[in-house]
Amino acid sequence: CESLLSGNSHVSVRFKVSAISAAFPGDQLFIVDVTCVKNPASACFIVFAKEHIHFHPFIRVGCSYIASFLRLKIIQDAKQVTRPVLLLTSLSAIHLISELRFDLKLCNSQSQLVPHSVVNYEGVITGQLMDGVFQLDHNINVYFTHARLHWLRAGIGLRKGVHLRLFNVHVVYTGPDMIDLALCTYSSVEFVKLSASMDSCLPWENPAIAYWCNRLNLPHTILLCRTLMTLKKKFRRRISSSQLLQGSESC
CATH class of the missing domain: 2.40.50.140 (Nucleic acid-binding proteins)
Structure with a gap:
């Protein structure tokens, strides 16, 4: 070589x-x-x-x-x-x-994902669930919480409708029939097609969530985010993520 x-x-x-x-x-x-x-x-x-x-x-x-x-x-x-x-x-x-990448396997559906593996995935962002967590293809949650991408916190290019490829992402089993993807420092993102939407998107608007994501490891961060999403879904009109985490920074 x-x-x-x-x-x-x-x-x-x-x-x-x-x-x-x-x-x-x-x-x-x-x-x-x-x-x-x-x-x-x-x-x-x-x-x-x-x-x-x-x-x-x-x-x-x-x-x-x-x-x-x-x-x-x-x-x-x-x-x-x-x-x-x-x-x-x-x-x-x-x-x-x-530039030929024929042997670079790209998954594009949840059925191709094997829990506890590292894969490459291609899909379209269809929503933002909370700070640092997006949804791909309407059924896969993607955690960007531990991705060290300098443009991520500014929200550059990352919004609903963008077509992207994720490389070296973790497949996380989060429950029956629930498989998510999570990025780490080994992961990278490639934009295939930008979104036509002009809506602004800031992946990190809540400093309390960013604070804990920076302190916790990836598995614990996923657990925290899933807990927050479950509570917000149940008490949507009564409580916010900021209220749930209020005072937690002093713990």
């Missing part, structure tokens, strides 16, 4: 994108999880930092690229497992090899 260049100081790789992180403006970097085109069992991370952060909109899950003049670094995680990491340099260049 690697070929040495310029006196063994750099490497070039042909890779296919498995996942892409959000761009972190504060740290000025994003990370791409890739597999080797020639050997799919070989995987590594590529770090795009500082002046290379502008590549983010052009790197797509499932597409293949060739990158040259990368610097190889070996890291060790908390479990003492070593993994190669490739860093872009001032000489690095990236070229698209193929």
Whole structure:
């Protein structure tokens, strides 16, 4: 998968994108999880930092690229497992090899979802249930609460009617005949077609909900959101999410 260049100081790789992180403006970097085109069992991370952060909109899950003049670094995680990491340099260049993504399976119905798995899903947003929680195709709840997408809190592009693809999302079993999707930091979103609606949409209007979503892990956040939605459905005219969570920030 690697070929040495310029006196063994750099490497070039042909890779296919498995996942892409959000761009972190504060740290000025994003990370791409890739597999080797020639050997799919070989995987590594590529770090795009500082002046290379502008590549983010052009790197797509499932597409293949060739990158040259990368610097190889070996890291060790908390479990003492070593993994190669490739860093872009001032000489690095990236070229698209193929946009063909025939082997990238995209689910488009609830019947294709297997609980406790990670999938890719394509659908249309048909409603917003509460802060950070949307509905796809009228029957699948999608939790964006733990998606680190910088545009999400501003509501850019995310509204009823938008056609999108979700990559590396968790399939969550939430009860008999109830399967939801949840995004994490490993997940990414690709817009296929924007909504014709001009209605404004702010995924995070309630600071109390955002506060707890930032403090809880994903399973507990889903439980909290489902509890709030159940209570609001039962007491719709009597109580709001803000009232339900009033004073909880001091707990």
